[in-house]
Amino acid sequence: MKERVILNSKELEFTLQRLCYELIENHGDFSNTAILGLQPRGIFVAQRIHTYLTKITGNKKIEIGKIDITFHRDDFRRRESVLIPTPTEIDFILEGKKVILIDDVLYTGRTIRAGLDAMLAFGRPSLVELLVLIDRRFTRHLPIQANYVGKEVDTIESERVLVQWKETDKKDQILLYSQK
Amino acid sequence: MNKLSVNHLLGIKDLIKDDIELIFNTADNFKEIINRPIKKVPSLRDITICNLFFENSTRTKLSFELAEKRLSADIINFSSSSSSVSKGETLIDTVNNILSMKVDMLVMRHPNAGAAAFLSKNVNATIINAGDGAHEHPTQALLDAYSIKEKLGTLKDKNILIVGDILHSRVALSNIFCLQKLGANVKVCGPSTLLPKYISSLQVETETDLNKALQWCDVAMMLRIQLERQQIKYFPSLREYSMLYGLTLQKVKKLNKEILIMHPGPINRGVEITSDVADSKHSIILNQVENGVAIRMAVLYLLAGKTKPTATL
Numbered sequence: 006m007k008e009r010v011i012l013n014s015k016e017l018e019f020t021l022q023r024l025c026y027e028l029i030e031n032h033g034d035f036s037n038t039a040i041l042g043l044q045p046r047g048i049f050v051a052q053r054i055h056t057y058l059t060k061i062t063g064n065k066k067i068e069i070g071k072i073d074i075t076f077h078r079d080d081f082r083r084r085e086s087v088l089i090p091t092p093t094e095i096d097f098i099l100e101g102k103k104v105i106l107i108d109d110v111l112y113t114g115r116t117i118r119a120g121l122d123a124m125l126a127f128g129r130p131s132l133v134e135l136l137v138l139i140d141r142r143f144t145r146h147l148p149i150q151a152n153y154v155g156k157e158v159d160t161i162e163s164e165r166v167l168v169q170w171k172e173t174d175k176k177d178q179i180l181l182y183s184q185k
Numbered sequence: 186m187n188k189l190s191v192n193h194l195l196g197i198k199d200l201i202k203d204d205i206e207l208i209f210n211t212a213d214n215f216k217e218i219i220n221r222p223i224k225k226v227p228s229l230r231d232i233t234i235c236n237l238f239f240e241n242s243t244r245t246k247l248s249f250e251l252a253e254k255r256l257s258a259d260i261i262n263f264s265s266s267s268s269s270v271s272k273g274e275t276l277i278d279t280v281n282n283i284l285s286m287k288v289d290m291l292v293m294r295h296p297n298a299g300a301a302a303f304l305s306k307n308v309n310a311t312i313i314n315a316g317d318g319a320h321e322h323p324t325q326a327l328l329d330a331y332s333i334k335e336k337l338g339t340l341k342d343k344n345i346l347i348v349g350d351i352l353h354s355r356v357a358l359s360n361i362f363c364l365q366k367l368g369a370n371v372k373v374c375g376p377s378t379l380l381p382k383y384i385s386s387l388q389v390e391t392e393t394d395l396n397k398a399l400q401w402c403d404v405a406m407m408l409r410i411q412l413e414r415q416q417i418k419y420f421p422s423l424r425e426y427s428m429l430y431g432l433t434l435q436k437v438k439k440l441n442k443e444i445l446i447m448h449p450g451p452i453n454r455g456v457e458i459t460s461d462v463a464d465s466k467h468s469i470i471l472n473q474v475e476n477g478v479a480i481r482m483a484v485l486y487l488l489a490g491k492t493k494p495t496a497t498l
Contacts, residue, residue, distance in 0.1 A: 073214065076226035076256075076486075087490030089187045089207070090214040126223040 011139065011158060011166070012179040020155040021050075024136060025057040027153050028105065031134075038103040039068040043120050044091040047108035049170045050138055054107060068102075070095035074119035093123075100128030105153075109168040111137040114149035139166050139179060189487050193305045193312040196321035197362040205366060209331055211483035212476070219255060219478055229258035232489050235283050237293040238315070239265040239300075244450050244474060245315050245325070249292050252481035256489075261288070276300065280308050289492060290485070293317075311488050319353045319414065325449050326359035328480040330367055332473045333404055336445055341368035346398050348374045348430060349408030349457050352381050353415065356449045357408060361387055374398040375430060378419040395430050396439070404445040407432055407457045427456050434461045445469055 012020060032038040035058060042051025048071045055069045075090035106120055117135060124130070138155035144162070158181065160166065165182045169175075189204050197205075218226060234253050238246055246262075253260045263283065280291065290311040293301055298320035305312040316322040334340055345364050351357045351373045364371050365388065372390045373380060380391050392398040399405060410426065420426050432446065446458070446468045454460050463470060 075214075076218070076228045081228050082231075082490060082492055082494050086187050087189075087487055090211060092214065093217055122227070126218075126221055126225075128222075 007183045007185060009181045009183070010178055011181050012156060014177040017138075017155075017177050017179060020138070021053050022057055024153050024155060025054060025061055028054070028058065028136070029062060032103060032105075034062050034064050035067045036064070037101075038105060039070065039097060039099065040105050040107060041070050041072050041095070041120075041124065043106065043108040043116060044071055044073040044093070046110075046168065049172065050109050050136075050168075051107040054136070068097050070097070072120060072123055074116060074123045077119040077122040079115060079119065095127050098128045099124065099130045101131050102128075103132040103134070104130040105134050105136055107136045109137065110139045110141065110166050111135070111149075111151050111154075112141045112144050112166075114145045114147035117149050118147055138168055141166060189491065192488070192491055193301070193314075194323050194484055194488060195302045195305060195312065195314050197323045197326050197359045197366070198321070200323075200363075200366070202366050205327065205330070205363065208327055208480065208483045208487065209334065211487060212331060212479040215255075215482040215486075216476070216479040219475075219482075225255050225257060227257045228486055229253070229256040229489050231494060232256075232290060232492075233259040233261070233288045234290045234292060234485070235261050235263060235288045236315075237263045237280070237283075237291055237295075239293070239295045240316065242294055242315070244477065245294065245322075248474070248477040249313075249315060249324075249481055252478050252485055253292075255478070256482055256485055258290075258485070258489075276304065277307050280304060280310075284308060284310055290489065311492060313484060313488065316355055318355065319358075320355050321359045321362075322355040322449075323359050323363075324477070324481055324484060325356050326363040327484070328473055328477045329356075329360055329406065329447060329449065330363045331480055332447065332469055332476050333364075333369075333445065334367075335472070335476070336469060337403065339368075340364060343369045343404065344372065344402045345369050345404045345406065346372050346374055346392075346402035347406045347408065348395065348398070348432070350379050350410045350415075350419075351375055351384065351408070352379045352419075353411040354408050360406065361389055372398060372401060376420050376426070395432075396436060399436060399440055399444070402444060404447060405432065406447045406449075408449070409451060409453055409457060423456055431456060432458045432462050434459065434465065437462055437465070437467060443467065447473060449473070 040051050040055055042048035058067055071094045073091045073093045075088050134152040136153040137151045140154045140157045141160045142157050163184050167180045169178050171177050190201055191199050292313045292315050294315040295317050298318035300317045301312050301314035347357050361371050374392045374395055377393055448470050
Protein backbone atom coordinates (compact mmCIF):
# COMPACT_ATOMS: atom_id res chain seq x y z
CA MET A 6 0.00 0.00 0.00
CA LYS A 7 1.52 3.33 -1.12
CA GLU A 8 0.80 6.44 0.89
CA ARG A 9 0.92 10.03 -0.38
CA VAL A 10 0.12 13.23 1.46
CA ILE A 11 -2.46 15.31 -0.45
CA LEU A 12 -2.57 18.15 2.10
CA ASN A 13 -0.27 18.54 5.11
CA SER A 14 -1.24 20.23 8.34
CA LYS A 15 -0.34 23.78 7.21
CA GLU A 16 -1.98 23.41 3.77
CA LEU A 17 -5.10 21.97 5.40
CA GLU A 18 -5.33 25.00 7.68
CA PHE A 19 -5.01 27.41 4.70
CA THR A 20 -7.64 25.46 2.78
CA LEU A 21 -10.11 25.55 5.68
CA GLN A 22 -9.60 29.30 6.08
CA ARG A 23 -10.07 29.91 2.36
CA LEU A 24 -13.33 27.90 2.46
CA CYS A 25 -14.51 30.05 5.38
CA TYR A 26 -13.96 33.28 3.43
CA GLU A 27 -15.83 31.80 0.44
CA LEU A 28 -18.72 30.95 2.80
CA ILE A 29 -18.73 34.46 4.29
CA GLU A 30 -18.93 35.97 0.77
CA ASN A 31 -22.28 34.20 0.31
CA HIS A 32 -23.65 34.02 3.85
CA GLY A 33 -22.49 37.25 5.51
CA ASP A 34 -22.64 37.02 9.30
CA PHE A 35 -24.41 33.63 9.29
CA SER A 36 -27.49 35.00 11.06
CA ASN A 37 -29.80 32.84 8.92
CA THR A 38 -27.39 30.05 8.00
CA ALA A 39 -26.72 26.79 9.85
CA ILE A 40 -23.86 24.32 9.49
CA LEU A 41 -24.54 20.59 9.39
CA GLY A 42 -21.71 18.06 9.64
CA LEU A 43 -22.38 14.58 8.24
CA GLN A 44 -21.59 11.79 10.67
CA PRO A 45 -19.18 10.19 11.24
CA ARG A 46 -16.25 12.14 9.73
CA GLY A 47 -17.82 15.27 8.32
CA ILE A 48 -18.41 16.56 11.86
CA PHE A 49 -14.69 17.24 12.34
CA VAL A 50 -14.60 19.46 9.23
CA ALA A 51 -17.80 21.19 10.39
CA GLN A 52 -16.33 21.83 13.83
CA ARG A 53 -13.15 23.40 12.39
CA ILE A 54 -15.10 25.53 9.93
CA HIS A 55 -17.38 26.65 12.79
CA THR A 56 -14.39 27.66 14.95
CA TYR A 57 -12.81 29.74 12.15
CA LEU A 58 -16.15 31.31 11.19
CA THR A 59 -16.82 32.34 14.80
CA LYS A 60 -13.36 33.91 14.96
CA ILE A 61 -13.64 35.74 11.63
CA THR A 62 -17.27 36.96 11.80
CA GLY A 63 -17.39 37.56 15.58
CA ASN A 64 -20.82 35.86 15.61
CA LYS A 65 -20.72 33.49 18.59
CA LYS A 66 -24.15 32.06 17.85
CA ILE A 67 -23.55 30.35 14.50
CA GLU A 68 -25.71 27.22 14.59
CA ILE A 69 -24.00 23.87 14.13
CA GLY A 70 -25.41 20.34 14.15
CA LYS A 71 -24.47 16.74 13.45
CA ILE A 72 -26.57 14.57 11.20
CA ASP A 73 -26.50 10.78 10.91
CA ILE A 74 -27.54 9.21 7.61
CA THR A 75 -27.51 5.49 8.51
CA PHE A 76 -31.29 5.00 8.28
CA HIS A 77 -31.48 6.82 4.94
CA ARG A 78 -28.78 4.87 3.10
CA ASP A 79 -29.67 3.03 -0.10
CA ASP A 80 -27.51 -0.05 0.65
CA PHE A 81 -29.43 -1.42 3.68
CA ARG A 82 -29.67 -5.26 3.37
CA ARG A 83 -27.16 -5.07 0.53
CA ARG A 84 -23.97 -5.23 2.59
CA GLU A 85 -22.35 -7.91 4.70
CA SER A 86 -22.92 -6.23 8.07
CA VAL A 87 -25.57 -3.89 9.42
CA LEU A 88 -24.46 -0.27 9.70
CA ILE A 89 -24.58 1.02 13.25
CA PRO A 90 -25.87 4.58 13.59
CA THR A 91 -24.10 7.52 15.24
CA PRO A 92 -25.99 10.30 17.07
CA THR A 93 -27.86 13.10 15.33
CA GLU A 94 -27.68 16.38 17.27
CA ILE A 95 -29.66 19.24 15.79
CA ASP A 96 -31.01 21.63 18.43
CA PHE A 97 -32.64 24.03 15.97
CA ILE A 98 -35.27 23.95 13.22
CA LEU A 99 -34.05 24.06 9.62
CA GLU A 100 -37.33 25.48 8.28
CA GLY A 101 -36.60 28.56 6.15
CA LYS A 102 -32.87 28.54 6.96
CA LYS A 103 -29.89 28.29 4.64
CA VAL A 104 -27.97 25.08 5.36
CA ILE A 105 -24.34 24.24 4.59
CA LEU A 106 -23.98 20.46 4.49
CA ILE A 107 -20.39 19.46 5.26
CA ASP A 108 -18.47 16.23 4.63
CA ASP A 109 -14.81 15.34 4.36
CA VAL A 110 -14.68 13.44 1.05
CA LEU A 111 -17.12 13.58 -1.87
CA TYR A 112 -16.88 10.28 -3.73
CA THR A 113 -19.95 8.50 -5.17
CA GLY A 114 -22.41 11.14 -3.91
CA ARG A 115 -24.60 8.51 -2.23
CA THR A 116 -23.82 9.76 1.29
CA ILE A 117 -24.88 13.28 0.30
CA ARG A 118 -28.11 11.94 -1.25
CA ALA A 119 -28.89 10.20 2.06
CA GLY A 120 -27.90 13.35 3.97
CA LEU A 121 -30.35 15.48 1.98
CA ASP A 122 -33.06 12.93 2.72
CA ALA A 123 -32.24 12.76 6.47
CA MET A 124 -32.19 16.56 6.74
CA LEU A 125 -35.82 16.92 5.64
CA ALA A 126 -37.03 15.49 8.99
CA PHE A 127 -35.98 18.80 10.55
CA GLY A 128 -37.90 21.15 8.26
CA ARG A 129 -37.65 22.60 4.75
CA PRO A 130 -34.51 24.73 4.36
CA SER A 131 -34.68 27.71 2.01
CA LEU A 132 -31.34 26.72 0.46
CA VAL A 133 -28.89 23.84 0.83
CA GLU A 134 -25.25 24.02 -0.20
CA LEU A 135 -22.50 21.41 0.00
CA LEU A 136 -18.95 21.89 1.27
CA VAL A 137 -16.33 19.14 1.02
CA LEU A 138 -12.63 19.07 1.80
CA ILE A 139 -11.76 16.64 -0.98
CA ASP A 140 -13.65 16.11 -4.23
CA ARG A 141 -12.70 12.83 -5.93
CA ARG A 142 -13.52 13.80 -9.48
CA PHE A 143 -15.08 11.46 -12.11
CA THR A 144 -16.27 8.93 -9.48
CA ARG A 145 -19.86 10.03 -9.00
CA HIS A 146 -22.78 7.56 -9.08
CA LEU A 147 -25.34 10.37 -8.78
CA PRO A 148 -25.66 13.90 -10.22
CA ILE A 149 -24.29 15.67 -7.12
CA GLN A 150 -21.67 18.43 -7.03
CA ALA A 151 -20.21 20.51 -4.19
CA ASN A 152 -20.51 24.31 -3.97
CA TYR A 153 -17.30 24.69 -1.97
CA VAL A 154 -14.32 22.37 -2.54
CA GLY A 155 -11.06 22.25 -0.56
CA LYS A 156 -9.12 20.33 -3.19
CA GLU A 157 -10.01 18.27 -6.23
CA VAL A 158 -8.16 15.00 -6.74
CA ASP A 159 -8.26 12.48 -9.58
CA THR A 160 -8.36 8.95 -8.22
CA ILE A 161 -9.23 5.44 -9.32
CA GLU A 162 -11.66 3.13 -7.55
CA SER A 163 -9.01 1.05 -5.74
CA GLU A 164 -7.49 4.16 -4.15
CA ARG A 165 -8.63 5.53 -0.80
CA VAL A 166 -8.60 9.06 0.60
CA LEU A 167 -8.27 9.45 4.36
CA VAL A 168 -8.67 12.72 6.24
CA GLN A 169 -6.93 12.62 9.62
CA TRP A 170 -7.54 14.98 12.54
CA LYS A 171 -5.50 15.92 15.59
CA GLU A 172 -8.47 14.99 17.80
CA THR A 173 -8.61 11.38 16.67
CA ASP A 174 -5.46 10.60 14.68
CA LYS A 175 -2.86 12.87 16.38
CA LYS A 176 -2.15 14.80 13.18
CA ASP A 177 -4.04 17.02 10.72
CA GLN A 178 -3.42 15.72 7.19
CA ILE A 179 -5.07 14.20 4.14
CA LEU A 180 -3.61 11.00 2.71
CA LEU A 181 -4.11 9.07 -0.51
CA TYR A 182 -3.56 5.31 -0.38
CA SER A 183 -2.99 3.37 -3.58
CA GLN A 184 -2.34 -0.32 -4.28
CA LYS A 185 1.26 0.07 -5.48
CA MET B 186 -19.44 -5.87 16.88
CA ASN B 187 -22.07 -4.68 14.45
CA LYS B 188 -24.18 -7.76 13.90
CA LEU B 189 -26.54 -9.75 16.09
CA SER B 190 -25.39 -13.31 16.77
CA VAL B 191 -28.92 -14.58 16.02
CA ASN B 192 -31.22 -14.48 12.96
CA HIS B 193 -34.46 -14.55 14.97
CA LEU B 194 -35.36 -13.06 18.36
CA LEU B 195 -36.86 -16.07 20.09
CA GLY B 196 -35.71 -15.42 23.64
CA ILE B 197 -33.11 -13.58 25.69
CA LYS B 198 -31.54 -16.93 26.56
CA ASP B 199 -30.11 -17.16 23.01
CA LEU B 200 -28.54 -13.68 23.09
CA ILE B 201 -25.03 -12.80 24.23
CA LYS B 202 -24.17 -9.66 26.20
CA ASP B 203 -22.79 -7.95 23.07
CA ASP B 204 -26.14 -8.46 21.30
CA ILE B 205 -28.00 -6.73 24.13
CA GLU B 206 -25.54 -3.83 24.14
CA LEU B 207 -25.80 -3.49 20.36
CA ILE B 208 -29.61 -3.33 20.63
CA PHE B 209 -29.33 -0.66 23.37
CA ASN B 210 -26.87 1.48 21.36
CA THR B 211 -29.09 1.30 18.29
CA ALA B 212 -32.18 2.10 20.39
CA ASP B 213 -30.51 5.32 21.63
CA ASN B 214 -30.63 6.63 18.05
CA PHE B 215 -34.22 5.53 17.52
CA LYS B 216 -35.23 7.25 20.76
CA GLU B 217 -33.89 10.51 19.33
CA ILE B 218 -35.82 9.86 16.08
CA ILE B 219 -39.18 9.21 17.77
CA ASN B 220 -38.87 12.55 19.57
CA ARG B 221 -38.49 14.50 16.32
CA PRO B 222 -41.34 16.37 14.62
CA ILE B 223 -41.13 13.81 11.77
CA LYS B 224 -40.71 10.47 13.49
CA LYS B 225 -40.04 8.28 10.50
CA VAL B 226 -37.01 6.82 8.67
CA PRO B 227 -37.10 4.84 5.43
CA SER B 228 -34.84 1.88 6.36
CA LEU B 229 -37.42 -0.94 6.13
CA ARG B 230 -39.36 0.40 3.16
CA ASP B 231 -38.89 -2.81 1.17
CA ILE B 232 -39.89 -5.10 4.05
CA THR B 233 -43.33 -6.49 4.85
CA ILE B 234 -44.08 -7.55 8.41
CA CYS B 235 -47.00 -9.60 9.70
CA ASN B 236 -48.06 -9.20 13.34
CA LEU B 237 -49.51 -12.56 14.34
CA PHE B 238 -51.34 -12.35 17.64
CA PHE B 239 -52.86 -15.58 18.91
CA GLU B 240 -53.37 -13.96 22.32
CA ASN B 241 -54.68 -10.58 23.46
CA SER B 242 -52.30 -7.66 23.68
CA THR B 243 -52.55 -3.86 23.82
CA ARG B 244 -49.12 -2.40 24.57
CA THR B 245 -46.94 -4.93 22.75
CA LYS B 246 -49.08 -4.97 19.61
CA LEU B 247 -49.37 -1.18 19.39
CA SER B 248 -45.71 -0.75 20.21
CA PHE B 249 -44.60 -3.20 17.48
CA GLU B 250 -46.99 -1.59 14.99
CA LEU B 251 -45.64 1.88 15.71
CA ALA B 252 -42.04 0.66 15.55
CA GLU B 253 -42.72 -0.97 12.16
CA LYS B 254 -44.48 2.11 10.80
CA ARG B 255 -41.70 4.42 11.95
CA LEU B 256 -39.22 2.28 10.06
CA SER B 257 -41.48 2.53 6.96
CA ALA B 258 -42.24 -1.20 6.77
CA ASP B 259 -45.49 -2.43 5.24
CA ILE B 260 -47.54 -4.23 7.86
CA ILE B 261 -50.45 -6.62 8.06
CA ASN B 262 -52.18 -7.65 11.26
CA PHE B 263 -53.56 -11.03 12.12
CA SER B 264 -55.57 -11.99 15.17
CA SER B 265 -56.59 -15.58 15.77
CA SER B 266 -60.14 -14.82 16.90
CA SER B 267 -61.16 -13.60 13.44
CA SER B 268 -59.16 -16.09 11.36
CA SER B 269 -59.31 -19.57 9.88
CA VAL B 270 -57.40 -20.94 12.87
CA SER B 271 -60.82 -21.36 14.44
CA LYS B 272 -61.73 -23.52 11.41
CA GLY B 273 -58.93 -25.95 12.27
CA GLU B 274 -55.95 -24.73 10.21
CA THR B 275 -52.52 -25.60 11.66
CA LEU B 276 -49.98 -22.95 12.69
CA ILE B 277 -47.51 -23.85 9.93
CA ASP B 278 -50.25 -23.81 7.26
CA THR B 279 -51.52 -20.44 8.45
CA VAL B 280 -48.03 -18.96 8.44
CA ASN B 281 -47.01 -20.45 5.09
CA ASN B 282 -50.13 -18.96 3.54
CA ILE B 283 -49.19 -15.57 4.92
CA LEU B 284 -45.59 -15.94 3.74
CA SER B 285 -46.64 -16.82 0.21
CA MET B 286 -48.02 -13.29 0.03
CA LYS B 287 -44.34 -12.16 0.22
CA VAL B 288 -44.03 -11.34 3.91
CA ASP B 289 -40.44 -11.05 5.20
CA MET B 290 -40.77 -10.92 8.98
CA LEU B 291 -43.20 -12.24 11.57
CA VAL B 292 -43.89 -10.86 15.02
CA MET B 293 -45.76 -13.55 16.94
CA ARG B 294 -47.52 -13.87 20.26
CA HIS B 295 -48.79 -17.34 21.10
CA PRO B 296 -50.26 -18.98 24.23
CA ASN B 297 -47.93 -21.99 23.92
CA ALA B 298 -44.32 -21.91 25.10
CA GLY B 299 -41.88 -22.63 22.28
CA ALA B 300 -44.26 -21.63 19.47
CA ALA B 301 -41.83 -19.02 18.07
CA ALA B 302 -38.89 -21.44 18.17
CA PHE B 303 -41.02 -24.12 16.46
CA LEU B 304 -41.98 -21.71 13.70
CA SER B 305 -38.40 -20.53 13.15
CA LYS B 306 -37.39 -24.13 12.37
CA ASN B 307 -40.28 -24.73 9.98
CA VAL B 308 -40.83 -21.62 7.92
CA ASN B 309 -38.63 -19.31 5.88
CA ALA B 310 -38.93 -15.89 7.56
CA THR B 311 -37.40 -13.88 10.38
CA ILE B 312 -39.33 -14.51 13.59
CA ILE B 313 -39.65 -12.15 16.55
CA ASN B 314 -41.20 -13.59 19.67
CA ALA B 315 -43.69 -11.18 21.20
CA GLY B 316 -44.49 -13.58 24.05
CA ASP B 317 -44.90 -17.37 24.01
CA GLY B 318 -46.99 -18.72 26.88
CA ALA B 319 -45.17 -18.60 30.22
CA HIS B 320 -41.80 -18.92 28.46
CA GLU B 321 -40.21 -15.68 27.17
CA HIS B 322 -41.09 -12.12 26.20
CA PRO B 323 -37.70 -10.87 24.98
CA THR B 324 -38.57 -7.33 23.83
CA GLN B 325 -40.22 -6.58 27.19
CA ALA B 326 -37.06 -7.65 29.05
CA LEU B 327 -34.90 -5.57 26.71
CA LEU B 328 -36.99 -2.45 27.23
CA ASP B 329 -37.06 -3.02 31.00
CA ALA B 330 -33.28 -3.35 31.20
CA TYR B 331 -32.86 -0.36 28.86
CA SER B 332 -35.15 1.75 31.08
CA ILE B 333 -33.19 0.79 34.21
CA LYS B 334 -29.89 1.58 32.47
CA GLU B 335 -31.26 4.95 31.39
CA LYS B 336 -32.13 5.86 34.99
CA LEU B 337 -29.25 4.25 36.92
CA GLY B 338 -26.48 4.48 34.30
CA THR B 339 -25.57 0.81 34.53
CA LEU B 340 -27.00 -2.56 35.54
CA LYS B 341 -23.74 -3.94 36.87
CA ASP B 342 -24.14 -5.01 40.53
CA LYS B 343 -27.60 -3.43 40.81
CA ASN B 344 -30.17 -5.31 42.88
CA ILE B 345 -33.36 -5.97 40.96
CA LEU B 346 -36.41 -7.45 42.64
CA ILE B 347 -39.23 -9.08 40.70
CA VAL B 348 -42.45 -9.37 42.71
CA GLY B 349 -45.59 -11.39 42.07
CA ASP B 350 -46.71 -14.25 39.86
CA ILE B 351 -43.28 -15.53 38.83
CA LEU B 352 -44.65 -18.99 38.00
CA HIS B 353 -46.79 -17.83 35.07
CA SER B 354 -44.68 -14.87 33.97
CA ARG B 355 -42.75 -14.82 30.69
CA VAL B 356 -41.66 -11.28 31.59
CA ALA B 357 -39.97 -12.57 34.76
CA LEU B 358 -38.05 -15.31 32.94
CA SER B 359 -36.83 -13.04 30.12
CA ASN B 360 -35.89 -10.37 32.64
CA ILE B 361 -33.91 -12.84 34.76
CA PHE B 362 -31.85 -13.86 31.70
CA CYS B 363 -31.41 -10.29 30.49
CA LEU B 364 -30.54 -8.66 33.82
CA GLN B 365 -28.09 -11.41 34.74
CA LYS B 366 -26.32 -11.14 31.37
CA LEU B 367 -25.83 -7.43 32.09
CA GLY B 368 -24.34 -8.11 35.53
CA ALA B 369 -27.30 -7.35 37.82
CA ASN B 370 -28.36 -9.40 40.86
CA VAL B 371 -31.91 -10.70 40.61
CA LYS B 372 -34.20 -11.77 43.43
CA VAL B 373 -37.83 -12.87 43.14
CA CYS B 374 -40.50 -12.33 45.76
CA GLY B 375 -44.02 -13.68 46.10
CA PRO B 376 -46.11 -16.32 47.86
CA SER B 377 -44.17 -19.60 47.77
CA THR B 378 -46.92 -21.19 45.64
CA LEU B 379 -46.14 -18.67 42.84
CA LEU B 380 -42.35 -19.12 42.95
CA PRO B 381 -41.25 -21.88 40.53
CA LYS B 382 -39.58 -24.84 42.19
CA TYR B 383 -36.47 -24.78 39.98
CA ILE B 384 -35.85 -21.01 40.03
CA SER B 385 -32.73 -21.49 42.19
CA SER B 386 -31.07 -23.29 39.25
CA LEU B 387 -30.98 -19.86 37.53
CA GLN B 388 -28.92 -18.41 40.43
CA VAL B 389 -31.95 -16.41 41.52
CA GLU B 390 -32.64 -15.98 45.24
CA THR B 391 -36.18 -16.14 46.56
CA GLU B 392 -37.83 -14.20 49.36
CA THR B 393 -41.36 -14.39 50.70
CA ASP B 394 -41.26 -11.23 52.85
CA LEU B 395 -41.84 -8.20 50.61
CA ASN B 396 -40.59 -5.62 53.15
CA LYS B 397 -37.29 -7.46 53.58
CA ALA B 398 -36.89 -7.81 49.82
CA LEU B 399 -37.60 -4.11 49.23
CA GLN B 400 -34.82 -3.17 51.68
CA TRP B 401 -32.39 -5.15 49.49
CA CYS B 402 -33.36 -3.79 46.09
CA ASP B 403 -32.54 -0.76 43.89
CA VAL B 404 -35.38 -1.54 41.49
CA ALA B 405 -38.73 -3.23 42.18
CA MET B 406 -40.52 -4.75 39.21
CA MET B 407 -44.14 -5.50 40.06
CA LEU B 408 -45.97 -8.20 38.07
CA ARG B 409 -49.66 -8.78 37.51
CA ILE B 410 -51.39 -11.83 38.93
CA GLN B 411 -52.20 -13.80 35.76
CA LEU B 412 -55.57 -15.20 36.77
CA GLU B 413 -56.23 -16.33 33.18
CA ARG B 414 -53.31 -18.78 33.36
CA GLN B 415 -54.11 -20.07 36.86
CA GLN B 416 -56.06 -23.35 36.79
CA ILE B 417 -56.06 -23.74 40.59
CA LYS B 418 -56.06 -21.33 43.55
CA TYR B 419 -52.53 -20.33 44.54
CA PHE B 420 -53.50 -18.01 47.43
CA PRO B 421 -56.64 -17.57 49.56
CA SER B 422 -57.87 -14.23 48.17
CA LEU B 423 -56.77 -11.23 46.09
CA ARG B 424 -57.31 -9.07 49.19
CA GLU B 425 -54.85 -11.15 51.20
CA TYR B 426 -52.37 -11.15 48.30
CA SER B 427 -52.53 -7.39 47.98
CA MET B 428 -52.04 -6.91 51.74
CA LEU B 429 -48.88 -9.04 51.74
CA TYR B 430 -47.45 -8.43 48.24
CA GLY B 431 -49.09 -5.25 47.00
CA LEU B 432 -46.77 -2.23 46.82
CA THR B 433 -48.16 0.71 48.79
CA LEU B 434 -46.78 4.19 49.35
CA GLN B 435 -46.43 3.34 53.02
CA LYS B 436 -44.07 0.45 52.22
CA VAL B 437 -42.04 2.64 49.85
CA LYS B 438 -41.74 5.51 52.37
CA LYS B 439 -40.58 3.16 55.12
CA LEU B 440 -37.46 2.32 53.06
CA ASN B 441 -35.61 5.62 53.62
CA LYS B 442 -34.03 5.23 50.17
CA GLU B 443 -34.99 5.88 46.57
CA ILE B 444 -35.97 2.87 44.49
CA LEU B 445 -37.24 2.65 40.92
CA ILE B 446 -40.67 1.10 40.49
CA MET B 447 -41.56 -0.69 37.27
CA HIS B 448 -44.49 -2.62 35.87
CA PRO B 449 -44.76 -4.26 32.44
CA GLY B 450 -48.53 -3.60 32.31
CA PRO B 451 -51.42 -4.10 32.34
CA ILE B 452 -51.68 -2.80 35.90
CA ASN B 453 -54.34 -4.05 38.28
CA ARG B 454 -54.50 -0.96 40.47
CA GLY B 455 -55.04 -1.82 44.11
CA VAL B 456 -53.85 -5.42 43.68
CA GLU B 457 -50.08 -5.59 43.02
CA ILE B 458 -49.54 -1.82 43.15
CA THR B 459 -51.62 1.05 44.54
CA SER B 460 -52.45 4.10 42.44
CA ASP B 461 -50.38 6.49 44.54
CA VAL B 462 -47.24 4.37 43.91
CA ALA B 463 -47.99 3.74 40.23
CA ASP B 464 -48.33 7.49 39.63
CA SER B 465 -45.51 8.58 41.97
CA LYS B 466 -42.13 10.03 40.97
CA HIS B 467 -40.49 6.67 41.72
CA SER B 468 -42.48 4.99 38.99
CA ILE B 469 -40.99 4.68 35.47
CA ILE B 470 -43.93 2.75 34.03
CA LEU B 471 -44.60 5.24 31.21
CA ASN B 472 -40.88 5.56 30.40
CA GLN B 473 -40.93 1.79 29.87
CA VAL B 474 -43.72 2.16 27.32
CA GLU B 475 -41.88 4.96 25.46
CA ASN B 476 -38.63 2.98 25.38
CA GLY B 477 -40.56 -0.04 24.09
CA VAL B 478 -40.97 1.56 20.67
CA ALA B 479 -37.27 2.47 20.40
CA ILE B 480 -36.16 -1.01 21.50
CA ARG B 481 -38.51 -2.72 19.02
CA MET B 482 -37.30 -0.44 16.22
CA ALA B 483 -33.72 -1.45 17.06
CA VAL B 484 -34.57 -5.17 17.06
CA LEU B 485 -36.47 -4.92 13.75
CA TYR B 486 -33.68 -2.86 12.13
CA LEU B 487 -30.87 -5.17 13.26
CA LEU B 488 -32.70 -8.38 12.28
CA ALA B 489 -33.88 -6.97 8.92
CA GLY B 490 -30.29 -5.93 8.22
CA LYS B 491 -29.28 -9.59 8.30
CA THR B 492 -31.67 -10.49 5.48
CA LYS B 493 -31.13 -9.92 1.77
CA PRO B 494 -33.61 -8.42 -0.69
CA THR B 495 -35.45 -11.12 -2.64
CA ALA B 496 -35.10 -10.83 -6.41
CA THR B 497 -38.54 -11.02 -7.94
CA LEU B 498 -37.53 -10.87 -11.59
